[in-house]
Amino acid sequence: MARIGMLTPSSNTILEPVTGKLLSGIAGVTAHFSRIRVTQIALDDASSAQFAAEPMLGAAGLLADARVDAIVWNGTSGSWLGLDRDRELCRLLREATGMPATTSALAMTAAYEALGAKRIALVTPYTADVNARIAEGYGRAGLTVPLRLASGLSANEAFANVPAEAIAGMIARAAETPGVDAVAVVCTNFGAAGLAADAERRYGVPVLDSVSVTAWQALRLLGIDGRPLAAEWGRIFEIV
Template sequence: MYRVGMIVPSSNTCLEPTTSRMLSEIDRVSVHFARVPVTRIGLDPAADRQFATEPMLAAARSLADAGVDIIAWNGTAGSWLGIDHDRALCATLAEATGIEVTTSTLALLEACRAYGVTRLGLVVPYTTEVTERIRAVYRDAGIDCVAQEHLGLTDNAAFAEVPEARVRRMVTAAGTGGAHAVAVVCTNVFGAAVAAGAEAELGIPVFDSVTATLWRTLRATGARVPGWGELLWAGNVRNEFQRTAEALLDATGADRTTLRIDLPELGLQVDLTAAEALRDGVRSIRRDASLDQRRLNTVEWLEEHRELLVQTNFRDDPLPPIALREVYGVRAQMLGPVVRGEAMAGWLSVHSLREREWGEADRKSLHVAVDAIAQILDDAEIATRSLHPVVAE
């Protein structure tokens, strides 16, 4: 049994029943709650004191008595108090309990990182002042809130009284302006139930705070939870894809790494990247779907040879597309095929903005990354089967 501990704002009536419903078909996970006094949201000192360390520490210690495997502060105060506030809180609680600790705000930021979100639609029940502070905090974290919907409320208990239909309209309105995703930033708003429907309408992920917190606490289990939106179903795989791309970037010293893969069950196809890691100042290629990737010379070469394509320059065939060279400035690359059964499901790309030799260590790093993607896919299939066991007839 994997046990999750959650610290809950005392006036919150949303996150516990919502979390229980999301886990209703997962029989190997239990969730345990401890409350701390929180009744009003504002930017004044009295409101800030509700999120002091001492009550959180007492709650964390009580959860530790239950032998939980991870603890989450299931509240979004870090979204206006600052990311460093939540990181310091996690460090303090982890040191006191010896248990991994996270928060709702950190979970939301990890979801944005896993999906490459830098333009966010924001949905909150808070006042204008709190909303603007959240936008500033997220801007400092590299995320621009390009659209926002707020209700002007301060009473935490009142947040849970907002009808789901109103929340859905807010999410839809916030999913404009070129947003890469929408985030419902409050754990006492019933946003989880509207996420899947809104995603189908908008064509972008919807990260509800309650959902994001549960997603982050379940990471070690590999569980994929259907029916509650993109993040709980595919977020673990997307996160591992992103981590692999980032590790490959570091190992090779390249300027950009990408993963393209066909996984219809996760809504992924090769004309858009499933993961991308960039050096500072390097232009993103993540959402450019202008090319038919399977018909590129380099990809056709991969399909035929099923081995690494290593190009120190682009003087010889197979030539990459003009757009890669002229729009994105790539001068050298390595490509590694991801093969599943008889099919080439996708490939990893390693880009350099200058001509360069790719050494043996670089090639080995790409092989390691390709193997890592295969392992992620294997693990995801195991997790899926564990949610839907086969019953012998």
């Protein structure tokens, strides 16, 4: 039996049900959630302050009461605030709880490395300036982003209301971009997880949804084989 503790943005309504459904495919693995207040995604100081370490450490302490086996920040803020910030958060989480830790942004980076993906088509519900900041960070990591698609939203709760048809259209456009190695859906409150495997079969390009990839990396942290999930949730689960 394994328990995965997940730190969740307060206004997120996607990742908990999706993660629960996804992990139901692995016997004995459960996810447990603790929330921190996150309501807006933007590049201003007020938005950045939502992702301070202190509330995350408090929420992680509550998860530790449940004797979870790993702590995961199931949010993509490191994609625009910088991976070093997420690495420092993981260090603090390990120090405070004694448990392995990761984040959604670090999980996506691990997925790119595992797939050998260098050219990433980006799909998000965010505004164009947030997407540009993500692409800048990817550039510093040696990746190129030939296409950036954004829904133009900043209210985190609203991301979950983007219709599946619209998300599928964005994924299709991204997957059809010449020369891309992977499509990255960067947001854990965007309804793309259930679309990824079908899109991969249709377009022949890996589609990396943040919720699914975060679960993939959490399973890897605990040495759990996620391959039974690949057919339904995407080819990234074939990599253990």
